[in-house]
Amino acid sequence: MFKRLLCLLLPLCLFFSLAQAATAITVETGECAVSYAFTLPQEQFAILEYKTSYESGKMVVYASDGNFSGEIALPLSGAGGNITLTLTSMAQKKLGEAKAALPTAKDYIAPSGDSHAAVKSFVLTETPLGFDYSFMAPDSDYLMLSYRNKQESGLMPIYPVNEDGLYSGSITLPITYARTLSTVKIINGKEIVLKEGQVRKGYEAPPAPKAQDGRLSGVTVCIDAGHQENGVPVMEPIGPGLEGKSAGTSGMAQGRITLRKESIVCLEVAMALRDELIRQGATVVMTRERQDQFLTNQERCAIAAEGNADIMLRLHCDTRENSNKQGISIFGPRNSTYAKAVADPETYAYMGNLLLNAMKERLGYEAGEKTGFVTINDQFVGNNWAQMVCFLVEMGFMSNPEEDFLLSTPVYQQWLAEAMAQGVYEIALYREWFKN
DSSP states (O other): OOSOOOOOOOOEEEEEOOOTTSOOEEEEEETTEEEEEEEOTTOOEEEEEEEOSSEEEEEEEEOTTSEEEEEEEOTTOTTOEEEEEEEEOTTSOEEEEEEEEEOOOTTOOOOOSOOOOOOEEEEEEEETTEEEEEEEOTTOSOEEEEEEOSSEEEEEEEOOSSTTOEEEEEEEOTTSOTTOEEEEEEEOTTSOEEEEEEEEOOOOOOOOOOOOOSTTTTOEEEEEEOOOTTOOOOOEESOTTOOOEESOSSOOOBOTTTOOBHHHHHHHHHHHHHHHHHHTTOEEEESOSSTTOOOOHHHHHHHHHHTTOSEEEEEEEEOOSOTTOOOOEEEEEOSSHHHHHHOOHHHHHHHHHHHHHHHHHHHTOOSSGGGOOEEEESOOHHHHTOSSEEEEEEEEETTSHHHHHHHTOHHHHHHHHHHHHHHHHHHHHHHTTTOO
16 A cells, blocks of 8 residues: 555566466566466457455456457555456356565555544545545544445555545546446544445546548437436337337346446447447437436437437347346337338348348357347337337347446447447448438
8 A cells, every 4th residue: 555656567577377277377566566468269358357455356358369468557555465366257267367476665655643533524426437535534644445346446545635634535446337336435543444435436428529421421320328327117108009008118237247237338338339420420319428317218219300310229238037148139110100101020120130230240149049139029119109210229138247248348339339330331221321
């Protein structure tokens, strides 16, 4: 534990040859940092966990050719000690483990002084990078702050910022997913918890790129990121020309391992898709750009209609009790007045397969119904009220450990965006949207 955040890597190289069936990991340690390297033939993703006495993390790592390498900053581990690296497959199979000693940072100074004051006015505030903290603890020289969530944890000394005993600062959580809940504790020198609270890492939509010319110029796409963080069921007419009302057919999916909500995953992919479509020349209409933005299905479809969208993509994630279930599913409308005005069921199914096959090819799925299929029906209110070509895209199963991690990985989210953009292009060619 020490104040400095930037640390120098020292040339201490250790090689760990693990059990015969395990993966060998090369580790190089230094002040507040560790570099790693390992090879997983025919794999592009893996899960790497690290743990020291003061911090830990769990992250998905990517290598296009199966040769993985990288560096992990350890800003809280200046006191030295040991580090353990654990390598796991995306399917949650342990592949290897390595342990090494960390040197003590040259400028490390152990916290000292009075650390037993009462804590008052404790406030935690979410930020896009992590969270801010603030509290009063007069007559204390330092206290300890700990945080823990599903992706990372840390323990660090904090110091008053003025003579009145005000403690305040910002904590950056580089590998924590947006909207993940952290438990934060303020601890004294005797390891007694003085205050405890919870806070989520914030989310801020990235700015859209400037409009560009490209192969999708002249095409307008509405992207509907499914759900919202704290939505409530709303009874709506099933669709124009259809009888009955519905409040929806299912709840929101949640990651089996990450515990992430479907709403934030869909929003992240929607932003990647927005940027990819704009880069290819399309005009993009978004139904929502925030987690706290509540919209009914009819309101979402109205936004698409007001934006003169040629196609509406409704992004969702699937879930099943069977954690082995994987794949992509595409759903289009069938019998609503609006759907019939757009296309007959056979044409809708053909366009849906253009989108599905483009996604399967880009994401590396095998062909066939085992990895996803197209269904044209009246099940989804948000499809039935669309006045343009519309598909609900189930991008993967959050109940499957591998797809749960992939759906929150930026590289894979970009692949999803590229795949759906290709599908939009093929549908646009088929519908002759480029004639004018």
